[in-house]
Amino acid sequence: MLVTGAAKRIGAAIICAAHDQGYRVIIHCHQSHQDALHLAKKLNAKRDNSAAVIKADLVLVNCPQKLQQFTQTVIRTFGRLDVLIHNASRFYPTPIGDIKLQHWEELMLTNAKAPLLLSQALSHELARSKGCMISLLDIHGAHQPFLNYTVYNMAKAAHAMMVKSLALELAPNLRVNGIAPGANILPEDDSDQGLSDEQKQQIGRSIPMQRLGMPEDIADCALFLAKASYITGEIITIDGGRSLTIAGGLG
């Protein structure tokens, strides 16, 4: 299993859960190389040669040669690929009036373009193993936008349509599904993705299950989808009911 952006947070939870179930895992990372190496070391101590790290900026999808090198590295790591999980993402506000081309490029790259081009590059290998792809989407990438996050919302919406389009096109050789989390792990406060206290309180109030989700909730679903041989083109919402309460904006 390859999980993009998997050194920390939800990606790392998927890696750990998959490893527990016997998968050999490839932890893709970019900036968080040390975290990824630490995670791989921990997993390899449990089972020899069961976890590997590949460090790469996903901007490489803009260069066919680098993309080919990346996919070859992925396939050579364990000699096959059964599950590809598109988890890497950027997430920050882009209020109208302040949207720069760089925001568009960065948010669309991680949340839509790289998933598509990586899927294309690895689809042959995944079809060979009758495998699957799983995309990490967002409840705000469907009908209920997150206020001031237009570019992110648009990118996740494009990614969601990729899931359905590829599910149709790649069946019966491989399955393509998505997971749409609500609020699971909030962005780290000291990152450029941090939310204000007001945003956090509003999010907390809007969740019928009265708690944030946990990364493990997402990991469980990813492992379910990895095995669900008759499910394709499906997007499963995991949000403690939050999408029932938000009518747009923060809810």
Ligand SMILES: NC(=O)c1ccc[n+]([C@@H]2O[C@H](COP(=O)([O-])OP(=O)(O)OC[C@H]3O[C@@H](n4cnc5c(N)ncnc54)[C@H](OP(=O)(O)O)[C@@H]3O)[C@@H](O)[C@H]2O)c1
């Ligand atoms: N957290 C939530 O509550 C929540 C809610 C809704 C949807 N989601 C979705 O669920 C997924 C996981 O969420 P998360 O909060 O755990 O993600 P995250 O921490 O925001 O991002 C995951 C990883 O993406 C990687 N990444 C970003 N830009 C990259 C680039 N140019 N090249 C390579 N890697 C890049 C980063 O890796 P490095 O650190 O190695 O650079 C980062 O650690 C995301 O797709 C997110 O949109 C999450």
